[in-house]
Amino acid sequence: MIGLPIALHIPDGFLSPGVAALCGILAAAAVAYGLRRAGVELDEARVPLLGVLAAFIFAAQMLNFPIAGGTSGHFLGATLAAVLLGPWLACLVMGVVLAVQAFAFADGGVSALGANILNMGALGALLAGYLVIGAQRVLPRTRLVFLGIVATVSWLAVMAGAAATSAELALSDTIPLATSLPPMLGVHSLIGLGEAVITVAAVSAVLAARPDLVALARLEPEPHGAPPAAAEGRI
């Protein structure tokens, strides 16, 4: 662990100034809009919840799990944040996490911060969030289907982040897309599985304790299952 801190986080030096700046503008716009939405959606009672979610994502990101071939991966959290708070507040949460990592922990670059917010936060949060919203319009609104959707979009969000990272590296002339994309997608297809497992576990736990805190869940009351445990008192 000694040496240059790189997680999935891009350090400075990998991206050209132009690409870093463009990503910075896009990320700043996403986080700024998240701040605006918070002013509309975030009531006083849920203020600490945003902090708790950011803290949980920070903590979970430290837990690298081993995957094949001497490589590790870690939870990203964009989908979890999007499902719990909505896609735009999720951009804000991920911005807070990644900024603290960059400035306090030297994890991920400073000029690359925008790219990291895009790749690990905004892209995944918006993709996953709007896919969850869209999928629930056409699929049955049961708890099981909802968790299936969450699992799928968690994986997709990680893959999208990996693809975006490869594209940024290619646009920066650091490494051609054809060289970096296959291994990036290969590794992250496994990391995405971990992301799906952790996201589903966390969303299930919140659904069980406080279903009203899962902003994107549009579940219909089921004869059995939806309001968990209480009805049957099982286990």
Add this chain to the structure above:
Amino acid sequence: MKASTRMFAVLALALAVGLATAVSPFASPSPDGLEKVAADEGFIDEGRLHSLQEDSPIPDYAFPGVENERFATGLAGFAGTLAVFAIGSGVAYLVRRRAPASRPAGGAAA
């Protein structure tokens, strides 16, 4: 059995602090996705620290001045999780919705 928001927040924060403090020291030290690809494809050496990161308080998730590597990581996780909670809550507090009276129709994001 519906947990109050405060209780829920306290329990979730405790879980986060616990994971960062007690579990992170045992996380996999292997290079992760991007790091592995960067090393394999030979561009990892292009990475460098930004001048603003030269004196990061807790570089590389190792609490400064603590010799034991696992303890240093756990302490970094403890401090970091609380710092992120404080900053996240602080930002949320500053931008929160103020007028409690007129609730807008939608509520959550759509």
